[in-house]
Amino acid sequence: xxxxxxxxxxFSGLTxxxxxxxxxxxxxxxxxxxxxxxxxxxxxxxxxxxxxNKKMSKLxxxxxxxxxxxxxxxxxxxxxxxxxxxxxxxxxGTVLYYDYLILATGVKYIxxxxxxxxxxxxxxxxxxxxxxxxxxxxxxxxxxTIVISPSTVPYKCPPDSEEFTFILDSYLKKRKLRDxxxxxxxxxxxxxxTVKEAAVVVAEMYKKRGIEFVPYCNYEKVDIKxxxxxxxxxxxxxxxxxxxxxxxxxxxxxxESGLGDKEGYIPTDKFTLQVKGxxxxxxxxxxxxxxxxxxxxxxxxxxLQS
Ligand SMILES: Cc1cc2nc3c(=O)[nH]c(=O)nc-3n(C[C@H](O)[C@H](O)[C@H](O)COP(=O)(O)OP(=O)(O)OC[C@H]3O[C@@H](n4cnc5c(N)ncnc54)[C@H](O)[C@@H]3O)c2cc1C
Numbered sequence: 202x203x204x205x206x207x208x209x210x211x212f213s214g215l216t217x218x219x220x221x222x223x224x225x226x227x228x229x230x231x232x233x234x235x236x237x238x239x240x241x242x243x244x245x246x247x248x249x250x251x252x253x254n255k256k257m258s259k260l261x262x263x264x265x266x267x268x269x270x271x272x273x274x275x276x277x278x279x280x281x282x283x284x285x286x287x288x289x290x291x292x293x294g295t296v297l298y299y300d301y302l303i304l305a306t307g308v309k310y311i312x313x314x315x316x317x318x319x320x321x322x323x324x325x326x327x328x329x330x331x332x333x334x335x336x337x338x339x340x341x342x343x344x345x346t347i348v349i350s351p352s353t354v355p356y357k358c359p360p361d362s363e364e365f366t367f368i369l370d371s372y373l374k375k376r377k378l379r380d381x382x383x384x385x386x387x388x389x390x391x392x393x394x395t396v397k398e399a400a401v402v403v404a405e406m407y408k409k410r411g412i413e414f415v416p417y418c419n420y421e422k423v424d425i426k427x428x429x430x431x432x433x434x435x436x437x438x439x440x441x442x443x444x445x446x447x448x449x450x451x452x453x454x455x456x457e458s459g460l461g462d463k464e465g466y467i468p469t470d471k472f473t474l475q476v477k478g479x480x481x482x483x484x485x486x487x488x489x490x491x492x493x494x495x496x497x498x499x500x501x502x503x504x505l506q507s
Pocket of ligand 1 (some may be wrong): 244246
């Protein structure tokens with residue numbers, strides 16, 4: 202029997218565990234999925250939920266309804282992986298042995314310097330609770346300056362900040378508040394997206410809609426008292442409301458198992474998804490370092506071509 206353990210039951214882990222069941226008989230697979238949450242939720246819709254009145258509960262689906270019968274679902278957190286002994290230690294001390302391991306742990310958000318989530322004028326739309334907080338604010342909003350910025354590169358979904366900015370623009374137009382509002386989009390690159398063709402289109406659309414684009418602007422900190430975004434390059438940008446995408450890092454289990462780089466992302470072969478230096482371990486989704494490669498390489502190529 203081939204024991205396969207998948208750690209993390211988000212989109213990547215869930216998909217891979219379910220897909221493997223199709224090969225279970227042929228390759229004599231025993232598939233285990235470790236996921237502490239009892240639900241999976243649909244992140245891409247958060248961008249739209251920020252501006253609608255739908256119930257957040259619509260985004261959730263129960264794990265046991267999504268997982269195929271042939272997958273053993275364990276509702277616990279993996280604490281550590283000991284690669285030499287091919288074992289996974291769970292939070293309650295249970296030990297599971299594998300022949301193949303698949304890491305799909307996604308990223309975690311961290312709060313640096315202060316609790317962003319508790320600040321009245323700082324928002325994001327990366328979790329249901331943060332999106333709900335933004336919703337409450339935007340309903341009461343009567344005009345002013347809204348600043349949008351990522352706080353680290355890489356982040357989960359590069360297009361979503363542009364998507365959010367466009368929806369914000371049309372939402373404010375509908376409420377006849379656009380003339381009373383300045384929208385500023387801050388970005389670490391010279392262009393407002395990571396892929397050349399799209400960057401050109403987004404830049405034009407921003408110009409047409411009067412959305413101010415601030416290039417080469419990397420987040421350093423926020424001066425909460427004076428409502429100022431301060432960039433690594435020394436710029437100070439005032440806001441009434443700041444939409445600051447959270448700082449991302451790899452999960453603790455990856456770091457503690459010595460499987461990540463210094464930020465906890467897993468060095469992964471982009472063609473095979475094999476974890477570098479570990480022939481029987483694979484990684485998929487946000488936990489890999491592949492997003493980072495994409496974000497660093499594309500802008501560099503873009504810069505060299507321009
Ligand atoms: C607002 C927003 C909009 C987006 N829009 C799009 C889009 O339009 N298109 C697109 O392709 N992508 C989009 N994305 C990105 C997409 O949602 C993510 O890339 C995707 O969810 C990543 O899936 P994942 O399985 O790798 O990670 P996740 O979905 O984060 O899952 C990781 C899982 O691992 C579990 N886990 C963590 N640590 C442990 C542990 N120690 N033990 C066991 N389990 C653990 C977690 O509980 C979690 O369930 C968007 C993201 C956001 C936030």
